[in-house]
Amino acid sequence: MNLDNAPSEQLPCEKSGPAGHSFPLKSFNCERRHGSMSILAGSNSKTWAGAIFVVSVAAVLYFLLPPRDIVVGDSPELITAAAMLGVAHEPGYPLFTMLGHLFSCLSVGSIPFRVNLLSVICHGATVGVIYLTANRLTRSHLAALIAALLLASIRHSGRGRSSQKFFL
DSSP, X not given: OXXXXXXXXXXXXXXXXXXXXXXXXXXXXXXXXXXXXXXSOSOOHHHHHHHHHHHHHHHHHHHHSXXXXXXXXXXXXXXXXXXXXXXXXXXOOHHHHHHHHXXXXXXSSOHHHHHXXXXXXXXXXXXXXXXXXXXXXXXXXHHHHHHHHHHHHHHHSGGGGSOOSTTO
């Protein structure tokens, strides 16, 4: 697209001024300056390898150690609502309930363990998103790895091991 001879048509990198006047920005090229704006675009295999590594470590850690039974807190109510397609306390968590019901239909372990697997997958995906976001913000694979694994280890300790809706 030629920006020099553009009449009054709105170009992708134009600014609209007052009263509908548009001013072409000749020295500004969106694609050249910013490249692709999507975090998913590009072929940086190091970034994807790091994300896959972090998600794998978190998923193995979470899968080996989730509770096999009901624990205290909201977990019993959420598991029961998911297994029976009921409604948990307000606001009801409909997405967690529907996905939890699908997981309760699996043929692995007890029903609480199956619903806890939904939390394992959601937490693992969250760790991957944190890695990609930290890598995008800092441009450092090491900083992104530390941030993601720190989140994974914090989530693993305490009551985060049970069926929760926070990371969904």
